[in-house]
Amino acid sequence: MDTLSNLADGFAIALTWQNLLLAFLGCFLGTIMGALPGLGPSNGVAILIPLAFTLGLGATPALILLTSVYYGAMYGGRISSILLNIPGDEPAMMTCLDGYPMAQQGRAGEALSLSGIASFVGAFFATWGLIFLAPQLVKIALLFGPAEYFALFALAFATLGGVSSTNQAKSAFAAALGIGLAMIGVDTQTGVPRFTFGEVHLYDGIDFLVAIVGLFALSEVFIFLENRHGEAEGAGKKVEIGRLTPSWKVLKDCTPTMLRTSGLGFIAGVLPGAGASLGSFISYSMEKKLVDKEGTFGKGDPRGVAAPEAGNNAAAGGALVPMLALGVPGSGTTAVLLAVLLALNITPGPLLFTQNPDVVWGLIAALFIANFMLLAMNIPMVGMFTRVLMVPPRILMPIVAMVSFVGIYGISGSSFDLLVMVGFGVMGWVLRKLDVPLVPIILGTLLGNAMENNLRRAVTIDNGNWWTLVDTPLAAGLWIVAIVGFILPLIFGKMVKSKMRRQGDEEGSLRD
Template identity: 70%
Template sequence: MDLLSNLALGFSIALSPYTLLLAVIGCFLGTIIGALPGLGPSNGVAILIPITFTMGFDATQALVLLTSVYYGAMYGGRISSILLNIPGDEPALMTTLDGYPMAKQGRAGDALVISGVASFVGAFVATIFLMLLAPYIARLAYKFGPAEYFALYLLAFATLGGIASNNQAKAAMASFIGLAIAMIGQGSGGTPRFTFGNLHLMDGIDFLVAIVGLFAIAEVFVFIESHGKSSSIGVKLDKVRVPWSDLKDSSGTMMRGSLIGFVAGVLPGAGASLGSFLAYMAEKSWLGSKGRFGTGDPRGVAAPEAGNNAAAGGALIPMLTLGVPGSGTTAVLLALLMTLNITPGPTLFTDNPEVVWGLIATLLIANFVLLAMNVPMVKVFVRILMVPPAILLPGVTMISFVGIYSLTGSYFDLLLMVGFGVMGWLFRKLDIPTVPVILGILLGTAMEDALRRAMTLSDGDVSYLFGSPIAIGLWVFAIAGFIAPLYLRTVMKKPQAISD
């Protein structure tokens, strides 16, 4: 009965005209953002965060808009992957392996429809599991003390760093940089730390300034450097029809990919990229010689799209129930909630049930909106790929500057945002992941507080950090999560070699 009453509360919020409008706008914008190569959900959500403050949205409205953008971007990433052989974002990489060959065979429309339906199945399955499992995980979180939370934060850094980069040392360095930035400002005793006498730094670094700089402004610099020319469609899109036989053959693939992707998404830091990869590899192994993976097999399009969209939904569970982001995009959403004085974690379900259940109900509706958009309107989104950077870049820059200034009213924060943009651009060139930096800024203070409370309760006894089965389990998973990618990269071939 609790589930039904909570859903009734959620749908009473989601079905209000204004919330529905925000969901539709978010789905549309997200699909556009996902279709544009290089932007991706993290950048798209970061760019739009300032708008939520300038428009005066409350927590539920802001979260509905940005999670709809998140889901829409996961849908849209497949468009440029199939037509241009350029992934709209990292999770869409696996879609290029069979999507682009299908397009070259004159089946671009079929590939787009199959990928759209697979995205719907993956996202819908993940939302159902989110609805069923999140309350129970939230109850489990009540058993967490400072030692367990410290181990949980460590797990988030270990797994996110392991997946976010091909170099563990670079990922670890990025995490330390983020933690160091989080230390700037006043300590628990009011003592200034790393402010160098600058009064603007006394309150610390606003993580929204860092996020918009590292994602949005850095992307502008990258576009200026590497995308100076207008985009163009690599494969012509003719008639779009619904390939019923291929959809029937791919139905089992979609369900298997959705389950695999959801599990990958729930793991803190694993996210959509791992979900997409595992779904593709598992389906290739499952079909064996029956599949034509790498040469234009529709199931090779359905598997990764179901996997990455299911992982996107699964990543919301640790963010909402434990306050630990499950992916780079949910790290940005976590920053939004913290800015709105909403504390993610087990108390969120009791203190702000309208936020959680309004979000879940909206996501259920948004999935159908996205399916309706991404099949009949696919030609509209394809046209958007032709928007030249000369038009796109000024818009992104304007939104970032106006939004941050309206939020903080400080010219220093604008300079700081540009500085983070330069930092993000340099990190891209050096192949250093930026997501661990954001995670360090977001969780650094909470991780420090958990460690301080643990040491206070234990009178400085370090063994207290390993004093419960939950804490020990989290430490084991953290170590395994950091070491496992090292092993997997030596066993698994690069994605380009999968089609051999």
């Protein structure tokens, strides 16, 4: 009953005009950003961080805006997948397999509405999962000491590259780079400046919001400038939307699929590092084995649209569980949201539910509201969102750059931070060209100091004994999971990736 009364308090916070307006704005902007090929939820949230801080929003309103953008971008990713066969981001890749053939058959509106309904079902069940699972995780987290926290952070670094990474060595390099960036500034224990090279502005360390906006938003501007994405503009004009709502028969056929894949996706989201990409892949693969008796998957089967969409949206909700309960992000976007919490002087983890219950429950209530808003918005406004795909990059990218520069200057008032942001933008562009994942860098920058402090504390408490890091069953268990989580993708990661590609190629050739 405590949980439900806390949720009722959360709705009292979320149902103010300001918060409802922010949730609507977040859903609308998130859907647009998700629809634009290449932007995706991580970039969408990163681009709007400066806006949230420039508006001077408090903790709860800022998080409501940014998590609504997160959910909106997860919805929006399917628009370019279905209409152009270009995934808005990695989790939307599996939606291309049946969504694009449906669009070619003149059923684009039906595919878009069905994917919106499946996204709603996945996110709705995931939000209930978050409500009941996160407080239970908090009880376990209260058993954690410095050694356990150090092992938990190591687990996050070991798994966040995960299956979504093309190369574990590149993920490890990115994590090491992030931890190195976290070391910049004055050492909290000795007061000695580290890696500042005599630059006074670096004594406080690198502001992770500057790093995030540079790595995600500005690097996206550089990528667009380089590639121009010209072909996406013309393709958007040729698509026929057709009828907007799926028939009752299609909905009835897809309901069991949506329910099954919501559960699968949620589990994939809760596991650190698995995330929405794995959620959508497992959901599609399982449904294909389970219900594809006539071999219709890949040729425009509505269930092939419902499965990955319910799976990846459930995973998006699931990824919030370890972020709120343990302070360890379950996905790239939750790593960005973690940075926002830290910038607002709120420490995610077990004490968050007791020290800032208004923030947690207001946020959870806002997720429900945002979900219903997205469902109501996405079906009637499908035609308008498809026109977003025709916005030329020469208009879009200067807006992204302007929001980044004005927002960061508004937060810090420092021209030095703008130079640092440009530096991170160039670094993000180079790393993306080399196929090095950016999320472990952000994770390293965010958790590096906490990881170092817990390591020092654990070893100091036990008089310099390094075995203290594996002394307790909980710490040893976390280390085992971290090692297995790092090694498994080496064995299965390439297999899963090649299977995803092979599935796409096979079904593409079947369509041709």
